[in-house]
Amino acid sequence: MTEKQRVIGVMGGSGVYEIDGLEDARWQAVTTPWGDPSDALLTGTLDGVKMVFLPRHGRGHVHSPSTVNYRANIDAMKQMGVTDLFSVSAVGSFREEMAPGDFVIVDQFIDRTFAREKSFFGTGCVAHVSVAHPVCERLSGIAYEAARATGVTVHMGGTYLAMEGPQFSSMAESKMYRDWGCDVIGMTNMPEAKLAREAEICYASIAMVTDYDSWHPDHGAVQITDILATLKANTAHAKSLVAALPGLLGSTFEPCPFGCDRALEYAIMTAPEKRDPALVEKLSTVAGRVLKG
């Protein structure tokens, strides 16, 4: 049996619009049946491992959290052969000990977004995947190791509240999310993580704390200027974290011990003879493994 090649994807968030040090780097435009991704994809090789980078909001920060085409972004990553996807994101913190400048390796989500396409599937091809464990445990461990190596303070595990935005939360909302047990808040990891699972891509979320949202009595309301200052200080850490990933993962993709790469195995409900051929065609990249039989 031939070995499966690992391709590491990085979805860069606010403040992270490129990655450094790629050999044979080039920006490549990719089209998808779901529309255009946020930008061209930067491809290249690092330590002998193929890398694909996409700035989630586009270079120059063009797309808002609600208008990012999450389906196109994930489909494009899959087309490029991405097996392991790391999301890098700016977040607010609900915990005193998760301070601005710290990194959090997110392991759970509460999805409060409401104005986004959240699934590749629908009428004519229905599928239900599990997101009980919405991130890949193996990849999260690698993200933690890579973050530790950069010298930043990193917290393993945390619940990310995904809000619609683009406005930040009111103080009442901020306090309520804190009471719910959430640790951090952002506007983009949902539906991204759900779609990565549907596309059978291992996904980990690296959150960079930029502020205390609006609950903290000593910090007042979140201000974009403070966020940008923290992001600027953290970009170097984010980039060196990404640079450590290929060395930690290696170039061969082994089957995911948590089954992320087989998430669709029994997920499709629609009888073969009832499937909509047009939708099946659109799904050929993300679900071709199971639909082509």
Ligand SMILES: CSC[C@H]1O[C@H](OP(=O)(O)O)[C@H](O)[C@@H]1O
């Ligand atoms: C720049 S503050 C708000 C903005 O930043 C985060 O984006 P990303 O997750 O892509 O880093 C947050 O979710 C908001 O979209």
Ligand SMILES: Nc1ncnc2[nH]cnc12
């Ligand atoms: N407080 C906050 N709320 C939502 N998204 C954020 N991104 C960075 N800080 C944030």
